[in-house]
Amino acid sequence: MSDRTHITLTVNGEPFEAYVEPRLLAADFLRDEMGLTGTHVGCEHGVCGACTITLDGVSARSCLMLAVQLDGGDVRTVEGLGTTREMHRIQQAFREHHALQCGFCTPGFLMTVGEILDTLPLRDDGEIRDALSGNICRCTGYDHIVKAVRALVNERDGVSDP
Amino acid sequence: MTDTTAYIRPKYVGEPVRRLEDPRLLTGRGRFTADIRLPRMVHLAFIRSDQAYARINDIDTEGVRAMPEVIGIFTAADFTHIPEIEAPSKMMSYQATACPVLAKDAVRYVGEPVVAIVASSRYAAEDAAALIEIDYDPLDVAVSARDALAEGAPKLHEALASNVILERTFATGDAPAEIANAPHKVSGRFNLTRKTSMSTEPRAYLADYDVGKDELTLYGATNIPGIVRDEVGRLLNLNGNQIRVIAPDVGGSFGGKGSLYPEEVIVADLARRLERPVKYVADRLEELTASSQAFGEEIDATLAFDAEGHFLALDAEIIGDIGAYSIYPWTAALEPVQVASFLPGPYKTPSYRGRVRGVCTPKPPTGPYRGVGRPMAVFAMERLVDLAAAELGMSPVEIRRRNLVGARDFPHRIGSGIIWERSGFQECLTAAEDAIDLTALEAERQRSGKWIGVGFASYAELTGIGSRIAVAPGMPMNTGTETASVRIDATGAITASFGLSSHGQSLETTLAQIVGEELGVRPEDVRIVHGDTAAGPHGTGTYASRSAVLGGGAAIKTARTLLTRVKQVAATLFDVDPERVETGDGRIFVRDTNHSIDFRELARVVYADMATLPMEKRETLEARETFDPIVGTTTSSTHVAVVEIDPETLAIKLRRIVVAEDCGKLINPLVVDGQVHGGVAQGVGAALLEELKFDENGQPVTATLADYLVPTPAEMPDMDVLHIETELPDNPGGFRGMGEGGTIGATAAIANAVADAVSHLGIGINSLPITPNKLHALVVATREPNGQE
Amino acid sequence: MMNFRLVQPKRLVDINRIAGLGRIEKTERGIRLGALTRHAEAARSELLAENVPIVAEAMAHVAHVAIRNRGTVAGSLCHADPSAEWPLLVTLLDGEIEILGGDGRRTATPAEFFLAPLVTDMEETELVTGIHLPPHETPCGMAFDEVAQRAGDFAVVAAGALVRVEDGRFAEVRLGLGGVSDTSVRAAALEDALTGRPATAEAIEASLALTVEDLEPNDDVHASAAYRLSLVPVLSRRVLGRALERATA
């Protein structure tokens, strides 16, 4: 349709260039043009959190951004976290605590957890729940997710599991 | 020599085995339908009705004909070769509705597909949609079920006799007469407003047509691939062997992906017509307006009881707001009739009369949603039980104890005809009561003046039902059997295939645990194939808490057959009696000897070593068995909810939920707890947050996830799940189904807890969700008895 | 808005990269927040924490982590949701909105800027470049609270208060309310009535009836007008009470 815009960006550590339609959503760009389908789209209006990525180190909704806004940015998606053979510690904790069922919401949770572990004290489960409240999971009832995050917080803080 | 004692079979069933599906889902390597891209793929978008009920006068597509990205624009006139979707039923008084794949002359709900646009991208298809104009003539409409029921109400389907498309009465004894003479009775009108399953993955379909072979592959976010294959095939006039339905990773369903949708049929048809892969991915607005919805019932019920609190009779009038069409294959009877049949619940109530009517309204069709009928039935009944306790000044626990079917009373037939088999009705109540410190809560309430409430809810459900009972009343389809096929290939690897379709239930793990357990191999060495009509045996899918009982039963039967063959071959090789052959940890051995081989060696001999194993001694290393539990197993549970209400803002905080549940033998405790937690969360949503609202013209006003509110982590309380194991049910694994119970019990327990918290105000909780906003209106009404400001 | 195709702009200007729009700084006239200040930055800012601690308290109620990382002060003001936190904060703090247009710079008070739900007095060619929060006399206490349906949802009703006490009397009282009118409002009648009174909880209690005077909230899908009104005195008491405690701590 309209003219395309040239963008350069880093995705999961790899540099890329692309020509994108200005109206292309960042989520669609990552999924359809980059083939990184781990970033899921559950609502396209910023509520469900399934599309959460990090841009320049902070979490963002890729459904509320345009691909052109990624220009010059350092993007991380769930694919950059760990691999099936070598999972990131957050992924392992989710597996150990059975913190996912259908797995559709999971990438968004993982990206959010990565950030809040770095930035928030998460002193109790209430704080964990609050910090995760921008991500919706319809399968798990969140109990196991909270337990997984609690375990990660304890590891971070050097507290042994009670 | 190997130490054979090391191979004593470890137990996999009952262990918190880590899930085999996790690595791909955790690393973004899962494959959901929307993730699939095929060469030459085109995209489909729909223009949907913005009218509740209107005649279509004209569709003007002039503006888009010239758009180069647009490949085709289709209206009902382009689909005259496809019959209308009709859900048949054997139920008397049932009228099937005719649902065209695209609205033909009239639209009957906001969200009904009217025009299909195929373009090179979804963006282009939506651009085109914006340029197409549809001219409607709005028709008179009765939006609420009660209005649609009234004499002279405008009919939604001209071809039908009335808006009431089904009616059924259950009766045991003479409940109205008993009630008239009873010493005590309580009644109420209860409402469970419309909800939707809201799986996080929107529906998505992708059809790929192989012109050369005249074969169609339909990838879809569905939990009933077998049913979709059969019906799409029938509608498109394709043989079953020309169409293959694959459900790849599916992001939850809870019922919403468990019916046949017009979009599936259209995608399949257009892929054939255009000879290109056609993809459709719903957005959230479409999910909230055009995926199946649920509940939407109103019950007028009366419970009669004697001075000791023993129930005497129950009478109920149930009206189901079933929406515009009767959904395939379940029919619109699924939800409301289930309400009537489960209303008497786990209690001994001698007389029952329940009449149910299903009414067409200009809203999206209703279909299955976790719990089906039972959340409403249990909510109404458990409110009545608490009202009865209050009338007698008896504790909610005591009145339940007096009426729950006791250990010696099984099997027990309730007034609707359902038969409860042995299950821990009383045991669950006791366990739940023990888990809550009622005295401490009462003391806190007295001391602090806080509005604290405790609510109990007991229920029973039939799960894993066999061929004698239809999942949906009157549905002419067998949902009572499931087949497994297990084979050992030439490399010794084990593959088990099912007609089931996991969408979060962890079947790749739990079924592998079962097959591994039976065959004596590690679960991680068993590959489970499901959700693919070409790869598995016939099956209808995963729904109605049937996969553990039916799939697990079939897996056990099949694995045992296969194991007999394995032992036969090994016996020949070892020259021993087959009885002496054992398996474990991937080895096949004879105790206290040096006979020990692994499955790879066994397979090599069977498939490749004719010298060692002559033809007549060979066995087919493959088995296929079907399991039919005939009736069903009874799962029982008691839920307790503790809430605290801010007396000023009326904010309702859930402090705790306890679930005591008898679900038989646990295949994987982590998975079971996860299912309960997820179910409870949906119960929390149903009780406190979720409501699909429509205005007086039938326009939906909750069309985003900022309006249709599902619980986030912050709304969920701490949960305790207690597993009670009474006698195991009589099926191969001793399993009971448990996928839905969380939703069924929590909804009612929370309603009772809120009612308890505001009992000092004399407020009844009769309509869910109960929100601070609604509570405010109730509180105001008690202050102003005349309704005056 | 665009995702719903409610707005279909021909041209979209990304202002995210304009340097200087994201700064929080002290000026001779108070504190200036650049238009692109993110909610999360405002919540973390030490300068704001020292001078207007109510900002961080309010930001905790804005949506969720990822949204707070991207959402901006100006975006929130221009969206002009009557339940949103920033419009309430600038209303409470007597802030000024700095606007750049073809005809140069201008500033607008909240009363001038917010016209109706989702409507501001901005011209198409104008851009918000920042907000000014004027200094207020110290010591004073501030507090923010709201009732929302779920964590992070837009408020049903929100309230913010600023209280200054001299010689045991209210020297200054400000109360801002969101979610109860077409725009954020100040409870002028209550502010006037309380000023000069003894700084006590009783005085606050006695004044609460004044909060709902002249308010005409709307019924909508989230809450009835009556429920919203019922929350006004409750939240007002809470924020005024807390602000009073902080003012005298």
Ligand SMILES: Cc1cc2nc3c(=O)[nH]c(=O)nc-3n(C[C@H](O)[C@H](O)[C@H](O)COP(=O)(O)OP(=O)(O)OC[C@H]3O[C@@H](n4cnc5c(N)ncnc54)[C@H](O)[C@@H]3O)c2cc1C
């Ligand atoms: C799930 C969810 C929950 C939310 N909850 C809350 C909440 O509880 N409270 C709350 O306050 N907010 C909430 N928000 C809104 C959020 O805080 C953002 O502030 C808001 O979406 C604006 O985003 P933005 O800053 O990126 O502005 P944009 O979306 O980019 O812009 C919003 C509007 O303002 C215009 N605009 C932006 N900047 C300027 C400028 N400098 N000059 C002129 N016009 C401009 C834009 O053109 C557009 O019309 C929520 C959002 C979501 C998605």
Ligand code: FES
């Ligand atoms: S898809 Fe972005 S938040 Fe839901």
Ligand code: FES
């Ligand atoms: S695991 Fe299914 S939505 Fe979270």
